[in-house]
Amino acid sequence: MTAGMANLHGNHACALGAIAAGCRFFAGYPITPSSEIAERMSRELPLVGGTFVQMEDEIASMAAVLGASAGGVKSMTATSGPGFSLKQENIGLASMAEIPCVIANVMRGGPSTGMPTRPAQSDIMQARWGSHGDHPLIALAPASVKEIHDQTIRAFNLSERYRVPVMVLFDQVIAHLLEPIELPAAGSLDLVERRWANGDDGYQPYAAGADGIPAMTRPGDGHRTHTTGLTHAEDGFPTQDPDTVTRVMDRLLGKLDQHGQDIEAFECHDTKDAEVLVVAYGISARAARRAVRQARERGIAAGLFRPITLWPFPEQALRTAADQARSVLVPEMNAGQLVLEVERICRDEVRVAGLNRVDGQPIEPSQIARRIEEMAADD
């Protein structure tokens, strides 16, 4: 695809963003409503010397992505709720062994098979805690076709820089939405390349410098390192020594902490004096944007805080946005997931309420507008 204006579906924008970011390996498994990402990648990757493979199941496609990434190639997969569940085992391996990878999850209603063709925002907590054990990861939630493209590029950059799995979470509405977007010219993008081990004597594959991120080896570079899902010491080999485990796990679990400014993306609309603050992401944020604008037209001091990075949650930014708020509304197409994080951050200062839909229908601007009015009247 050449630079300039293009009319794209969200799923296709995801595929083109990946190609632009340097993704050269995709392994996937068909699942509604994400399959168009795999279909597009199967056409695009051969054109840039990359490899597409449809694996035998969701588990295999995640494992193959890790294999390709371990081989030194930027790699991704795409899926939806049930497939995302199956991928969690190997997402855990990616976190533990610090293998960069990008997972697009086009969320749909659950539990189980749920409503495959209906939108939902049901995997916010699965994204964070779906794999067992504490583990570092990043999750991004774009709200438009353009943003799916740009955040997919950013997902690769963050994954390569911090060696964590990065999830791009969106829903069926924007996955299948057609919007005009401006595609950047090749070469105009700021792409992050993995930091490779440089062959120093005494190199240890999991020893990190001040930034907490170890340099990575690739097979063939002469380091001949060991990569394992077992808890391992700096040398890469398994250990159960409590002191060593504490040291390496502190580094692993804390490695994103000092990089919040780079990782946490968000958008604020009219938050400075907002008395009713709406916190929304993805398609719900677009409904919220209209609702907030309508509320302002009626003289209500409403504002919108839109986290683009969901995990790690932009905690300080939310505190700032909620500074003048008396109540916070969190509309989500689930039974109340991100609201728990918002409550954790804000509940001492303000009243936090959810606005939830689990019927496979998007939350409409009018619903949010009504709740804003009610909350403004209550204050």
Add this chain to the structure above:
Amino acid sequence: MSKLEIRFAGSGGQGLILSGRLLFQAVVLDGKRAAQSQSYEPTSRGGFCNSDLVVADREVDYPLVTAIDYLIALDQIGVAPSAAMMAPGALVLTDARLVPEPPEGDITLHQLPFTDEAIALGSHRAANVVALGTLVGLSGICDRQAVGEAVREGTPKAFLDLNLEALRRGFEMADELDQGEPDGKVVRL
């Protein structure tokens, strides 16, 4: 911000998503901003299918329809899910043969023989494009030339002649309506 909401409703397999896409391309060619979405049942053929378009003069905030200004219904199955979402005074074009019970209320309704006209042109499958032509002709949502260009760009080669013919027939039907009947009156052909 001024915005328009358009829905092509009917049954899966009627080419509604293509109609929405073609109109989307036409309005974008016309310099407007737009978002096109779809909702459907999990069957490729036969379930209800909505293909929606929100057109605005700047970036579309909420991309889904909430108050439909223009409804094109090609099958009865598409009517019920849309009935509660009509904007006051909406223009509704229904297929005279396949929608025996059109929506009611504060709307302008035209029951038109889209399918019959398409059959006369060679295939019932072009009914979606006949309807698209009629809609553009009646509403002026975009330039007729722009939708012609969109059809030329967005139609598979094998169907191009048929679709261009169907579009032209749709424009004609709009012209016939404009000349024959005043706005606001139910027209039966």
Add this chain to the structure above:
Amino acid sequence: MTETNPAGFEIRDYLRLDLMPHFMCPGCGHGIALRALLWAVHELGIEKDELAIVSGIGCSGRVGGYIDANTYHVTHGRPLAFATGLKLARPDLKVIVITGDGDCLAIGGNHLIHACRRNLDLTCLMLNNEVYGMTGGQVSPTTAETRLTTTTPAGNTEPAFDACQLAEAAGAGLVGREVTMQTPALRNLIKQGLEYPGFSFLEVISDCTEIYGRKNDLGESAEMVLSQKSDMRPEAYGNVADQPFRPNRLLTGVLARNERPEYGETYRRHADGVANGGKAGA
């Protein structure tokens, strides 16, 4: 003492010696399989830097870590899927999968049949000890009927897989079986697998003396090894020789060849065609 042999194979050259002593039980057959593998690697002149070993979970999964190469110890049952991604992304590497009967045939069974079908250039070494040893001795898909395990306290009632027949039927390019007792023969079989340009499935009959052997009163390590090819597990295999005096002798060596194109090559040729203006494309 330094071990040498006429071919100049020095196993220490291929091991991570600082990890010794290894974790395998006395009498475990996996060490013999490891030796045969490294011997084959040596004789074929495969560079350690270009060698990638992918293993799963279980006793077999821990074997790869002792090899001085690029080693990946991944999730249970998934080494073939991981290796598929690695090999497709890095066709320049020699990729060997070390797996076990539980890892490969139970939790990883789906990956095995599709790896066979795809015929990507991987060598899969399945160390079959008929039991889940790492977890304490539970029944596996290759445990012979009537055997005692910790989850078949009255004897196994499930029929066992013949992994080689499975791999052959699924389309593996080369299928073979060997016993650890015949180490040079095992080395030769592994060499054939490594040289084969496609997916080779090699079943290695190994022994778990410490858990399985003891539980079933199969004797000491030497006795178990000696019985590998004869009457120890006949009912587990459809693929046996029908001979007058050894009616259930286990067949070994190369058991099947499916002459099929190697998948990585096929994909790259197809992709090049697309990139050069052939059919498909955006």
